[in-house]
Amino acid sequence: MIFERRKSVAEALQETLESRGHDVGVLVDALVRVDKSGDASEITAAFATITETPALVVTLDVYCRYQRALVDAGHRLMTGEAGPLTTAIAASHGNGRVRELAVTRMLANPRPEMLPFLLVRMTDWASPVRDVARLGVVRLLHDDPSTYLRPAAETMLHLRRRRRGGFGVQQLYAAAYDAPVAVLEQLMCSANSAVPRFVLEVRTRRGDLKIDELVRLALTNSDKGVRARAGEAVAREAVWTGRVDVLRKLAACRYGEVRISALTGLARLGHWEEIAGLLDDSSTLIRALARDAARRKGVDAVDWYRSAVSGANPSLGAIAGLAESGREEDGQLLYPLLRHPAARVRAQAVGALRILDAVPVDSVRSMVEDPSRRVVRAALKALGTRA
Template identity: 45%
Template sequence: MIGAHDTPGAVPPAVTEAFAAAVGGNHDDLQRLLAALSVVDAGGDVGAARATLRLLAGQPRLLTRLDEHVRRSPWRAPYRSSEVDRAAAALTRPTVGPVAVAVAASHPDGRVRERAVRVLLSRSVPELTPFLVLRTADWARPVRDAARAGLALLLADEPATHLPAAVPATALVSVRSRGGFAVQQVTAALQAAPARLRAEVARSAPAAQRRALFELDLAHGRLRVDDLLAAVVDRDVRVRARAAEAAAREAVWTGRLPVLHRLSGNRHAEVRALGLTGLLRLGRHAEVAAFLDDRHQLVRAIAREAARREGVDAAAAYRTAVSAGIPGVGAVAGLAEVGTDRDAALLHPLLAHPDPRLRTAAVRALARLGAVPVPLVVPLLRDPAAGVVREAATALRPISGALPPELPWALLADERVALRRAGYRLLGTRPPALRLRAGLLLVEDPDPRLAERARADLTGLARATTRTYHWGAPPPELELTAPLRDELLRLAAAAAPALAARTVARLTDWLHRS
């Protein structure tokens, strides 16, 4: 029954909690969700049942996981699921609820699934459409045929009701061996649907389906330039790029400069690049060359080509911009792309610039030029900005052997996670014994990402100690003093709770052999 605090027509709190746990949960979490669904069905509130199914359909991956969980439910006691049995038995009642039909549609017995499909089709409830889509790829032919016939009729007769519900589930069914039918039916329905319905579906559809929708409209000439310009702000990069490409091509053919100017001013680099390419084809070289200091590498490359055609020396322009004292980040990156190591001196003052973005760009540029000034970059390993610290460590990593030996260990013991990451990055090029010590020190770091990285590196070192095949690489040599070996053994024992037992055993054996 519905609890005292539940509102008719709303998802009960118990279902919401079980749903949240099952999204990334295991077998027990799915079983808990199944039990919560059974309670909703027993409550008899059709509104709550439909709201629950809408919640479930909003997570197609969870929907397919629950479908597999129910279909694999054991048939024999005491492991047989009572919730699945109750759903199957409810199919014979004239007042069977939609939740019971949805669960029964995944029953291990194909005859029950076929009966559930027929009950489902007699109801024509859009919340059940995703479950019908799943059955169109069923391995049992009677189930599959009934579901396919029903889906085709629903999409043909009531597309506005069932098409939005069918699209998300179809995206997942498409990867199954028998999933092609649902994809074909949904694609055909989308193609025939009015523009308003396609727009409604696109708002809630997964990325793959929205791409398919856009390609359909593009192929059938349904999109005007204004529609394409509206699509260049889509959240999916492929839709943005295809829309920008089509808009730029149309603008070049018709000489519509305002369209190209609008594209070249877009905040997304892939859109700006296509707009500038269109301007370049129309001979607007000076306008394109103005983007020499753009923040994106591809856009800068297009601008440099325009500058070359205009007779402008891009390298000289970058040098002038950097020497001005407050250059853009793109100008610093551009100088590194076309300059030489003789330009490194122009970047040295930026290492002390108040703007952390310029300090970061200067370190990255010097590393690209192969002219890293070690005395100037080492202090940046303790910079207040985490991005500067990361770039400094990355720039110094290839020459970490030339740094003071105690520096990485001091960073590794710092309270700031950015500094600990920098120290670990610098130690990544050191001999195996030192890498092993660093990993053991960080395996239980407060920062979960750093701890996970250390565990992964230790697992890799442990695997390298065992030669699987006689022609494989021999285990790396450990250069150890007796005190260092004793310390590593203590660290390995202390890190044992955070590592797999096999990893600890291999590392310990490796240390004893050495």
């Protein structure tokens, strides 16, 4: 007799996801099998596989809710045979009494890896299940934030989009506001971008981030959202305290979302002249701010753009700026750029002519054969608009 090889938890999970939940029984069998083995390292590894992505626990809850595959898990829970994995998976059982018992058992011997399953039950449609889960999770977060705040944040920030998810998010904020700085610093290292953004919001409201720390986040953090929020916080503080040096430091960085906050701060302090020098910046927002600054300094931005695009090597920002502020008749200034040796300049010129509604159809039609895909895309878009 040929026996089918038993699938690992990772293989069973992949099969479940690929089948859109139809083969969830394969996953449940794999989890229960690991649970029965009693091998602590295998159980820990199985939990890690399931909980590494917050959305996955929610997805599995939906898959498992009305599946016959959970009958054995529910039975093992009711008879006291269930280990931690079976208990966690039984928390998705279609019977509310089974779910409530699973929640009670998890809270009686809490483990950080079980928290995502408890958080899902905080949004349960049955109030007895929901209330037990909420009371237990609030206690865990209050008593031991260093252990439970991170797994709570990973999942709860995802669950806030779910019905009845608001309560959990409120408790997460409450726990974070009271958490030690060391705990929040650990959360900043999360690979889930929502978590560092959440932590930055909390610490900014708590007021325990020094301006130098915020500057470092704005200049070096890998997440655009964190950089933008840190930049906004720095700009507010710098405007209040008159720290022009800090604003200039941020205004010189390479991230547009940080620079716009710094330049807006400089504008509030009346430093219009240095902002007006950025008329051909690569950022649309910064160009707009620069045009406002130029107007305040008596500089005609459109004339500046006309002169800039007529040079031998106009910047992409100057071409875009003319399109944003010029008139249809300014399009003729861009015609020579359709033959520019740099593909990016040719493409930018075509795009600008489209915005000005000044596309020379015959010239642009021939650009459909351009060796640069970037130029070809710009030409087709311009010709489509004309049509």
